[in-house]
Amino acid sequence: MPFTLRAPSEHREEIRKSRFLALAAPIASAEQAQSFIEAHSDRSASHNCWAWKCGNQYRFNDDGEPGGTAGRPMLAAIEGQDCDQVAVLVIRWYGGIPLGTGGLARAYGGSAAKCLQAGERVALVQRMQARCHVPFADLARVKARLDDWQALLEEETFDANGALLRLALPADQLETATHQLADLGRGRIRLQRLV
Structure with missing residues (x-):
């Protein structure tokens, strides 16, 4: 059974001097997802990567990170947590130490998963x-x-x-x-x- 979040949640962590802030929120449409992302993105950060899923619709964005290292792992985290009707934004402030493609994928996907786990989940009933x-x-x-x-x-x-x-x-x-x-x-x- 798929789940969504009852309310927004967040998770912070530091990985090799880079700071990551993951924000997740329930959404009901693509428009709500984009509004959430625009409202919470930090233009002073190195990267604002995001993913969302609402029914059969989904989108993700690497925001300048190497292709497939941010948005796709975040979408995989949403699906891995059996979530739907959620948007996740992970903001990264670069700390000067490269993480490599595998490290980036683990950092973004892991931050998204921990953020979703921290939130109060609600079953989506048809x-x-x-x-x-x-x-x-x-x-x-x-x-x-x-x-x-x-x-x-x-x-x-x-x-x-x-x-x-x-x-x-x-x-x-x-x-x-x-x-x-x-x-x-x-x-x-x-x-x-x-x-």
């Missing part, structure tokens, strides 16, 4: 969209059960008879929620899956 109309008399009981189904309340609109709820819930909870909603509402509440 959710389905569904909706139901709930009479006012049943609304509090239904809302109290949403956590049991791991359902997220995405939208709630009211009419004269109750509330129309749009939910996002894991596929394996759909049948359970459908039956329990029918029981709670004595047959008046029907959960409809949205395509």
Whole structure:
């Protein structure tokens, strides 16, 4: 099961007099990844290397380091930690001692991996969209059960008879929620899956 980060994290280390600062953050899109990278890059540093993955999209950049020694190992660290929807930026201040291509790959990949390990991880659950109309008399009981189904309340609109709820819930909870909603509402509440 893939994971993302609950909040940004960071990791600092020094390797042969070069200082490395790794920053990681959860993202929901390529635009958010690029915004994170632009906002946190340090132009006074020797290199601002980065990698991000969001679903089937991914990008990485070596920022002047020899090809394949920074961005690609960082992306490998993201995948090795079973992460998705994350961006990692590793900033390097050169310390005067060359690390070689293998040393660079270990430094960037290792810093990225340690940064991801330091952050609080959250499982990414594939959710389905569904909706139901709930009479006012049943609304509090239904809302109290949403956590049991791991359902997220995405939208709630009211009419004269109750509330129309749009939910996002894991596929394996759909049948359970459908039956329990029918029981709670004595047959008046029907959960409809949205395509």
